[in-house]
Amino acid sequence: MRAYYSHAGITIYHGDCREVLLGLDPVDLVLTDPPYELVAAGGGLGKKRRYEQSLAGLTDGFDIGLLKPFSNWICFCAKAQLVDLISLASDCGRWMLLTWNKPDPTPLMNGNYLPDTEYIVHRFEKLYGGYKDRSRFTVMVGGEKVFHPTGKPLLLITKLMRAGSEEGQVVLDPFMGSGTTLRAAKDLGRRAIGIEIEEKYCEIAAKRLSQESMFQATSTGPSVTPPAYVAPTPRTPKPKMGDFINSQLASGKSVDEAVAEWRKL
Numbered sequence: 001m002r003a004y005y006s007h008a009g010i011t012i013y014h015g016d017c018r019e020v021l022l023g024l025d026p027v028d029l030v031l032t033d034p035p036y037e038l039v040a041a042g043g044g045l046g047k048k049r050r051y052e053q054s055l056a057g058l059t060d061g062f063d064i065g066l067l068k069p070f071s072n073w074i075c076f077c078a079k080a081q082l083v084d085l086i087s088l089a090s091d092c093g094r095w096m097l098l099t100w101n102k103p104d105p106t107p108l109m110n111g112n113y114l115p116d117t118e119y120i121v122h123r124f125e126k127l128y129g130g131y132k133d134r135s136r137f138t139v140m141v142g143g144e145k146v147f148h149p150t151g152k153p154l155l156l157i158t159k160l161m162r163a164g165s166e167e168g169q170v171v172l173d174p175f176m177g178s179g180t181t182l183r184a185a186k187d188l189g190r191r192a193i194g195i196e197i198e199e200k201y202c203e204i205a206a207k208r209l210s211q212e213s214m215f216q217a218t219s220t221g222p223s224v225t226p227p228a229y230v231a232p233t234p235r236t237p238k239p240k241m242g243d244f245i246n247s248q249l250a251s252g253k254s255v256d257e258a259v260a261e262w263r264k265l
Helices: 017-024 079-092 154-164 180-188 199-209 241-250 253-263
Strands: 005-007 010-014 029-032 073-077 093-099 117-124 136-140 170-173 191-196
Touching: 005 154, 005 199, 010 180, 010 199, 017 191, 029 154, 073 079, 073 154, 079 093, 117 154, 154 180, 170 180, 180 191, 180 199, 191 199, 241 253
Parallel strands: 010 191, 029 073, 029 170, 093 136, 170 191
Antiparallel strands: 005 010, 073 117, 093 117
């Protein structure tokens, strides 16, 4: 099958993953956020709120059998899919349930729990990454620009990819969406394959991957000239108040001035 985009070890296929997967070579990790029915019922605000309009054609869910051939996979899911995914993972070997916890969830009401947790099942034979990459929960505000109705933060996908693979390995996302998995793979020095059935998202993913002007990427899709990628700026830790106040006093400032300066940090 002809690639929609291919450059420097990153490949996009526009098509149905059930067909494209048949022609692919083995991969080292499957990291994906497949389509599944999303329901957020909270009485009042959010009552029976479904996302069919934004996710036309995706609400029938996906066949978890697609994951059976793979020994290392990380899959997002809703609560309704947990039993089946955990059953599949436990039948194959080692697995772990991970969560993404959101401090700023949609404020649903009327006695229901807030939708502040998304579930992730990881089936694996070997873990990679460092100490922080292996935590079973991630607390993270979305914050960044989202290119897809169910898009996940790049930093979250990056953390999962470090835990599930190492540099130079091949990562597959059969439900690529706007290409966040591929963008993370590029940043981490992995090769990657993405499959997406909607061409508009293939185009968006190609833009995200072709940002450096030096790239001469090949694509059968439209010509794109995206803006340069700007990595998130690391936040400088706030110093301890006592140390900061003492340093300000040593520079000649009063206590009130020193406290005012600390509050600005």
